[in-house]
Amino acid sequence: xxxxxxxxxxxxxxxxxxxxxxxxxxxxxxxxxxxxxxxxxxxxxxxxxxxxxxxxxxxxxxxxxxxxxxxxxxxxxxxxxxxxxxxxxxxxxxxxxxxxxxxxxxxxxxxxxxxxxxxxxxxxxxxxxxxxxxxxxxxxxxxx
Amino acid sequence: xxxxxxxxxxxxxxxxxxxxxxxxxxxxxxxxxxxxxxxxxxxxxxxxxxxxxxxxxxxxxxxxxxxxxxxxxxxxxxxxxxxxxxxxxxxxxxxxxxxxxxxxxxxxxxxxxxxxxxxxxxxxxxxxxxxxxxxxxxxxxxxx
Numbered sequence: 001x002x003x004x005x006x007x008x009x010x011x012x013x014x015x016x017x018x019x020x021x022x023x024x025x026x027x028x029x030x031x032x033x034x035x036x037x038x039x040x041x042x043x044x045x046x047x048x049x050x051x052x053x054x055x056x057x058x059x060x061x062x063x064x065x066x067x068x069x070x071x072x073x074x075x076x077x078x079x080x081x082x083x084x085x086x087x088x089x090x091x092x093x094x095x096x097x098x099x100x101x102x103x104x105x106x107x108x109x110x111x112x113x114x115x116x117x118x119x120x121x122x123x124x125x126x127x128x129x130x131x132x133x134x135x136x137x138x139x140x141x142x143x144x
Numbered sequence: 145x146x147x148x149x150x151x152x153x154x155x156x157x158x159x160x161x162x163x164x165x166x167x168x169x170x171x172x173x174x175x176x177x178x179x180x181x182x183x184x185x186x187x188x189x190x191x192x193x194x195x196x197x198x199x200x201x202x203x204x205x206x207x208x209x210x211x212x213x214x215x216x217x218x219x220x221x222x223x224x225x226x227x228x229x230x231x232x233x234x235x236x237x238x239x240x241x242x243x244x245x246x247x248x249x250x251x252x253x254x255x256x257x258x259x260x261x262x263x264x265x266x267x268x269x270x271x272x273x274x275x276x277x278x279x280x281x282x283x284x285x286x287x288x
Contacts, residue, residue: 006176006233009192009282011271012221013157032150036286048153049193049283051276057217064219064259064267065246073201073215074266075208077156089150102209115208122218123208127155132195138153139193139283142180 010050013076015122016057016068022097022119023054030096048138071121079127079134083112089126090114154194157220159266160201160212166241166263167198174240192282215265223271223278227256233270234258
């Protein structure tokens with residue numbers, strides 16, 4: 001089959017969660033985000049050009065036909081506008097059920113970042129990276 | 145600390161990979177995506193409003209201070225424009241180092257979808273979901 005160029009698009013990131021209320025405390029209370037939809041098994045957040053879903057992990061496992069297991073192998077990032085917002089955001093997320101993985105410091109490529117795990121162990125890097133422009137709508141462009 | 149409303153923004157999804165050439169075969173050869181940047185440890189793809197990074201898993205582990213482990217606990221999704229494109233895309237990805245997790249069928253919420261794991265085990269749902277509008281730029285809006 002010939003390779004075609006397909007839209008460089010990801011529609012949804014779905015994170016498996018054990019307890020929706022505990023997860024919401026982190027995303028709604030910590031990040032201050034508002035759900036676009038929620039019911040007793042899933043919460044969706046409208047993000048910058050895609051959708052974040054937090055879904056009961058047994059249901060995600062059944063849907064994807066892979067056993068539920070602790071989160072591993074990847075990391076998500078949220079960029080903030082100032083250096084000091086990195087530490088403030090990490091603190092706020094830790095106060096809302098997050099677990100600090102790495103306190104903020106300066107990475108080799110510049111800026112400032114730390115890592116926090118959400119209550120289900122999903123890793124979030126909180127970063128200030130002036131090389132990545134962010135539009136008012138939140139669209140992020142790769143930069144060096 | 146008072147909760148502030150923060151931009152509902154994710155800047156980067158970083159996937160740990162064992163072998164960049166093997167991973168590129170899936171993303172460049174299978175999806176037909178073009179890197180925005182690559183060196184011997186990372187490949188970045190400009191996506192719809194954020195950046196996808198595929199980074200050597202030992203480096204991601206060191207940076208996030210968590211041991212490298214097989215991918216689990218989450219799924220990504222790529223939406224396509226037609227029902228038949230679901231099967232075609234799953235086939236093409238399986239031909240480029242992916243492993244079919246679930247053949248395409250109709251989920252309870254409608255549309256059509258299947259799951260394929262990339263060569264590092266990162267789960268991708270390939271979906272046709274008419275309820276989620278996608279702009280020409282690839283920006284995806286939550287819909288029901």
